[in-house]
Amino acid sequence: MDxxxxxxxxxxxxxxxxxxxxxxxxxxxxxxxxxGDAERILRTDYDDHPAD
Amino acid sequence: xxxTDFQPGLSACPGCDATAxxxxxxxxxxxxxxxxxxxxxxxxxxxxCISTVERGLLDMPGVSSVRVNLTRKRATVSxxxxxxxxxxxxxxxxxxYDAQPLxxxxxxxxSSDRAARDILMRLGVSGFAMMNVMLLSVAVWSGASDATRDxxxxxxxAIALPTIAFAAQPFFTHAxxxxxxxxxxxxxxxxxxxxxxxxxxxxxxxxxxxxxxFDAALSLTFFLLAGRYLDQRTRTVARSAAAELAALEAPxxxxxxxxxxxxxxxxxxxxxxxxxxxxxxxxxxxxxxxTGESELDRAFLTGETDPVVTGPGATVRAGEINLTGPLHxxxxxxxxxxxxxxxxxxxxxxxxAKSRYNSLADRAAAIYAPAVHLLAFAAFVMWMYITGGDxxxxxxxxxxxxxxxxxxxLGLAVPAVSTVASGALFRHGLLVKHATALxxxxxxxxxxxxxxxxxxxxxxxxxxTDDVPPLSLALAAALADSSSxxxxxxxxxxxxxxxxxxxxxxxxxEIPGHGVKGTWDGKQIALGRADWVGAEGEGTMLxxxxxxxxxxxxxxxxxxxxxxxxAKLKARGLPVTLLxxxxxxxxxxxxxxxxxxDWRAGVLPDEKAQVLEAMQADGKRVLxxxxxxxxxxxxxxxxxxxxxxxxxxxxxxAADIVLVSPDVSKIEDGLxxxxxxxxxxxxxxxxxxxxxxxxxxxxxLGFASPLAAAIAMSTSSIVVSxxxxxTR
Numbered sequence: 152m153d154x155x156x157x158x159x160x161x162x163x164x165x166x167x168x169x170x171x172x173x174x175x176x177x178x179x180x181x182x183x184x185x186x187g188d189a190e191r192i193l194r195t196d197y198d199d200h201p202a203d
Numbered sequence: 204x205x206x207t208d209f210q211p212g213l214s215a216c217p218g219c220d221a222t223a224x225x226x227x228x229x230x231x232x233x234x235x236x237x238x239x240x241x242x243x244x245x246x247x248x249x250x251x252c253i254s255t256v257e258r259g260l261l262d263m264p265g266v267s268s269v270r271v272n273l274t275r276k277r278a279t280v281s282x283x284x285x286x287x288x289x290x291x292x293x294x295x296x297x298x299x300y301d302a303q304p305l306x307x308x309x310x311x312x313x314s315s316d317r318a319a320r321d322i323l324m325r326l327g328v329s330g331f332a333m334m335n336v337m338l339l340s341v342a343v344w345s346g347a348s349d350a351t352r353d354x355x356x357x358x359x360x361a362i363a364l365p366t367i368a369f370a371a372q373p374f375f376t377h378a379x380x381x382x383x384x385x386x387x388x389x390x391x392x393x394x395x396x397x398x399x400x401x402x403x404x405x406x407x408x409x410x411x412x413x414x415x416x417f418d419a420a421l422s423l424t425f426f427l428l429a430g431r432y433l434d435q436r437t438r439t440v441a442r443s444a445a446a447e448l449a450a451l452e453a454p455x456x457x458x459x460x461x462x463x464x465x466x467x468x469x470x471x472x473x474x475x476x477x478x479x480x481x482x483x484x485x486x487x488x489x490x491x492x493x494t495g496e497s498e499l500d501r502a503f504l505t506g507e508t509d510p511v512v513t514g515p516g517a518t519v520r521a522g523e524i525n526l527t528g529p530l531h532x533x534x535x536x537x538x539x540x541x542x543x544x545x546x547x548x549x550x551x552x553x554x555x556a557k558s559r560y561n562s563l564a565d566r567a568a569a570i571y572a573p574a575v576h577l578l579a580f581a582a583f584v585m586w587m588y589i590t591g592g593d594x595x596x597x598x599x600x601x602x603x604x605x606x607x608x609x610x611x612x613l614g615l616a617v618p619a620v621s622t623v624a625s626g627a628l629f630r631h632g633l634l635v636k637h638a639t640a641l642x643x644x645x646x647x648x649x650x651x652x653x654x655x656x657x658x659x660x661x662x663x664x665x666x667x668t669d670d671v672p673p674l675s676l677a678l679a680a681a682l683a684d685s686s687s688x689x690x691x692x693x694x695x696x697x698x699x700x701x702x703x704x705x706x707x708x709x710x711x712x713e714i715p716g717h718g719v720k721g722t723w724d725g726k727q728i729a730l731g732r733a734d735w736v737g738a739e740g741e742g743t744m745l746x747x748x749x750x751x752x753x754x755x756x757x758x759x760x761x762x763x764x765x766x767x768x769x770a771k772l773k774a775r776g777l778p779v780t781l782l783x784x785x786x787x788x789x790x791x792x793x794x795x796x797x798x799x800x801d802w803r804a805g806v807l808p809d810e811k812a813q814v815l816e817a818m819q820a821d822g823k824r825v826l827x828x829x830x831x832x833x834x835x836x837x838x839x840x841x842x843x844x845x846x847x848x849x850x851x852x853x854x855x856x857a858a859d860i861v862l863v864s865p866d867v868s869k870i871e872d873g874l875x876x877x878x879x880x881x882x883x884x885x886x887x888x889x890x891x892x893x894x895x896x897x898x899x900x901x902x903x904l905g906f907a908s909p910l911a912a913a914i915a916m917s918t919s920s921i922v923v924s925x926x927x928x929x930t931r
Contacts, residue, residue: 184273
């Protein structure tokens with residue numbers, strides 16, 4: 152059962168990472184304009200050329 | 204297609220084909236000292252629209268940042284103070300988009316946005332905590348024992364207790380608020396269950412107990428927060444749309460000073476200021492005409508369809524529409540003294556009456572909360588007696604009872620349905636403003652309509668086009684072309700597309716408040732009010748010198764869907780009443796044309812309210828549909844009320860639901876959806892009741908394990924949510 156000593160912190164760490172990611176998306180107002188964001192991803196402005 | 208060969212796609216909107224290079228999320232960076240302008244862009248619909256608008260506006264000098272919100276069809280612009288709203292809207296109409304500046308103060312959607320985000324954060328935290336604790340719980344349920352089980356329980360406690368303290372706060376505060384005034388609401392049993400589950404589980408963990416309910420406490424919090432969030436979002440969407448309607452009418456007036464007319468905010472006006480009202484504009488204040496002659500459309504205030512002549516010395520009221528000539532109006536009343544404000548007071552009284560309406564959820568909570576507490580207490584007492592005083596065991600069972608009966612399904616039953624229903628109504632062009640309006644709409648058993656502006660457009664159409672000699676129609680149309688009076692527009696519209704003789708008219712002049720005259724073939728011709736053109740009788744006439752006058756008859760054009768609406772209401776067996784402030788002649792012709800038997804004409808605003816009160820005293824639940832200020836009192840008094848979006852702000856405020864669609868038959872769809880929603884809510888309560896009937900005896904007899912609680916709770920929540928999706 153020694154493996155628990157690794158697995159529990161790992162699973163908790165993953166959970167916390169997910170939570171932080173969610174917190175970040177919320178802070179960046181990513182749920183304010185779902186329709187617009189869905190359309191923006193189809194624009195060609197961003198991928199005309201690779202980022203410099 | 205590789206990403207490099209950019210091709211403008213085919214699209215249906217103007218300006219969509221433009222290339223765009225805006226590269227940051229919010230195009231541009233806001234600078235210091237900029238002002239924020241919100242613009243409504245109702246025709247925007249695609250990705251290219253976003254690019255066109257953002258880039259086009261950013262190219263304007265002085266504009267530093269543009270952010271388009273496609274969901275709300277709105278753009279927020281930061282620009283230096285010398286960029287006017289008009290410059291922006293002009294630029295946008297050049298790109299092919301209708302734009303309207305929105306009044307930021309009226310909009311004020313920030314606070315509800317923040318509330319929704321706050322609940323979303325709590326929902327997220329409880330969701331992540333729930334999943335992690337559930338992982339550990341699964342291990343315990345599948346047989347972890349002794350030290351391992353205790354360790355898992357301790358880790359669960361470390362995650363669950365802080366999460367509960369943070370995420371369940373809304374329930375605690377609401378429950379505390381209710382308890383302080385000695386009342387029970389749904390949040391009291393919720394809070395009690397969460398707190399007891401947490402506390403009891405901690406005690407069990409400390410004593411190496413077998414059962415811990417941390418996962419139950421967390422999933423309870425999670426599901427109920429989901430219900431709260433749905434509730435909040437539904438209302439925010441409707442409220443922000445309603446706020447946008449109000450913000451479209453920025454309260455401004457044209458104040459005349461020595462340097463000419465200037466646009467000022469209504470609240471900056473003082474008594475005895477002179478205000479210029481251009482033809483086609485709405486009069487912003489109560490006042491007296493100083494100079495100018497014109498005709499006024501009073502339909503909003505009284506329901507009359509015929510324009511009223513006005514001139515120097517006449518009294519005008521805010522809300523009337525100036526039709527023909529420019530008017531200079533001296534302000535005689537402001538703010539609290541205006542007629543509009545008196546109406547607003549009336550509305551606030553009625554609003555209070557509506558807030559006392561007991562919603563289905565309230566009624567369910569009133570039965571449910573005491574029942575659950577009694578049950579849990581009974582379980583405690585019974586097991587104390589059976590076990591001969593084992594407090595820990597009895598308390599364990601009482602807590603299990605509380606958790607398993609906890610209103611997961613009940614908490615989701617109403618919000619899930621009203622979210623689906625409000626969404627469906629929104630797509631049909633109906634904005635539900637009031638929280639309980641949907642339920643009240645489902646109970647309606649009588650309908651009262653206003654005529655002008657509600658069932659009709661409030662715009663005249665020529666009635667006797669075929670009876671007028673073609674030459675007269677051609678002359679009238681040629682004269683009418685130069686005027687913006689609604690009747691002129693109606694004549695011009697009727698003449699369009701007809702094969703009429705060509706006529707050439709010279710010296711066309713419009714006399715505000717009277718008509719249009721000119722010369723044709725060396726003869727004087729005039730189109731206008733009968734007494735002005737020199738003819739006997741009433742109404743609009745065309746005279747050619749030396750010939751008998753030709754009369755033009757008008758009727759109000761019907762709104763789209765009026766016939767369909769009345770037919771559908773009849774099929775449903777709902778009695779329809781027509782109350783109009785218009786003259787009996789107009790109303791009786793109108794009512795018989797539509798097959799409405801119960802109508803009254805010349806009704807004063809107070810009488811509308813009285814008729815409504817009398818009907819409600821008879822036990823009728825009346826739906827009032829109206830748009831005028833004369834309907835406001837009746838709208839506020841009615842069981843539920845609908846106002847079209849073309850109504851004045853004061854009227855829309857009084858109504859529970861705003862009809863944004865131009866098609867009135869959508870009202871019937873609204874009734875159907877509301878009734879469907881009501882039966883879904885009742886079904887969901889049924890599901891919750893059946894669930895409790897099975898779960899309670901199990902918990903009561905002490906057979907409920909945390910696993911059983913988790914399964915039962917999730918199943919009932921899912922069943923209820925799925926059932927809500929059937930609303931249509």
